[in-house]
Amino acid sequence: MFIKIDFETEMPIYEQLKRQIIEGIAKGALKKGEQLPSVRQLAEDIGINLHTVNKAYNILKNEGFLTIDRRKGAMVSNLMPEITEQYLELLKEELKYLISNSYCRGMRKEGFLSICESIYDEIDDEKKF
Amino acid sequence: MFIKIDFETEMPIYEQLKRQIIEGIAKGALKKGEQLPSVRQLAEDIGINLHTVNKAYNILKNEGFLTIDRRKGAMVSNLMPEITEQYLELLKEELKYLISNSYCRGMRKEGFLSICESIYDEIDDEKKF
Numbered sequence: 531m532f533i534k535i536d537f538e539t540e541m542p543i544y545e546q547l548k549r550q551i552i553e554g555i556a557k558g559a560l561k562k563g564e565q566l567p568s569v570r571q572l573a574e575d576i577g578i579n580l581h582t583v584n585k586a587y588n589i590l591k592n593e594g595f596l597t598i599d600r601r602k603g604a605m606v607s608n609l610m611p612e613i614t615e616q617y618l619e620l621l622k623e624e625l626k627y628l629i630s631n632s633y634c635r636g637m638r639k640e641g642f643l644s645i646c647e648s649i650y651d652e653i654d655d656e657k658k659f
Numbered sequence: 660m661f662i663k664i665d666f667e668t669e670m671p672i673y674e675q676l677k678r679q680i681i682e683g684i685a686k687g688a689l690k691k692g693e694q695l696p697s698v699r700q701l702a703e704d705i706g707i708n709l710h711t712v713n714k715a716y717n718i719l720k721n722e723g724f725l726t727i728d729r730r731k732g733a734m735v736s737n738l739m740p741e742i743t744e745q746y747l748e749l750l751k752e753e754l755k756y757l758i759s760n761s762y763c764r765g766m767r768k769e770g771f772l773s774i775c776e777s778i779y780d781e782i783d784d785e786k787k788f
Contacts, residue, residue, distance in 0.1 A: 549756045556759035595763065610763045617764065621757060622774060627678045628753055629778045630685035634724065634739045635746065639779040643772055645751060649758045650768040
């Protein structure tokens with residue numbers, strides 16, 4: 531898979547793994563219904579602990595991005611999670627912090643929005659291939 | 660101060676404290692040059708450990724949001740940190756994850772941008788008072 535773990539950063543490995551799988555689904559590198567490597571396989575491939583992969587898979591299952599079948603293992607859900615009230619709250623909290631930080635540093639609305647726009651466009655572009 | 664700690668969430672307390680101080684600076688609740696409560700005072704006020712306040716203050720000092728004077732204690736920096744290459748990378752990484760997650764859940768570009776816009780507008784509004 532396309533996973534790249536940064537062992538130097540403060541972000542926990544399971545969180546990096548979780549984020550990269552969600553990013554992979556968004557840009558279409560992982561398709562709905564697609565089977566993911568087994569916990570053991572992925573742990574070996576990227577040189578991390580079994581439990582770390584397991585933790586990421588379980589969080590993704592609980593959030594609705596993956597389903598876990600006892601025989602087939604982890605697969606990308608056919609039905610993605612929705613925009614719940616709870617998700618929206620969390621998203622706004624995160625954005626409030628990022629925007630406040632950027633605002634203090636002198637980034638104005640247009641600059642911030644254009645970064646968001648180009649990330650959305652990148653995802654759309656990658657989906658075309 | 661306006662700090663509200665959520666003891667139920669996964670986010671470390673020092674990180675919550677750090678974020679709220681940056682948000683306070685952005686919206687003008689904390690002015691440049693303003694003195695912050697002493698470590699001891701703030702720890703007492705919000706019922707957390709001295710070391711936790713100390714950790715948040717030190718991170719904010721290292722990032723350039725606060726200066727720490729041996730006699731006067733912590734103050735909001737007169738000169739805010741800049742948009743460095745490193746900050747921009749970090750910001751893009753965070754946004755890439757938030758956008759991917761929202762994209763999977765069916766939020767389109769316009770919806771995401773309009774949330775960002777309204778957060779920026781809120782900050783601008785609060786600055787007027």
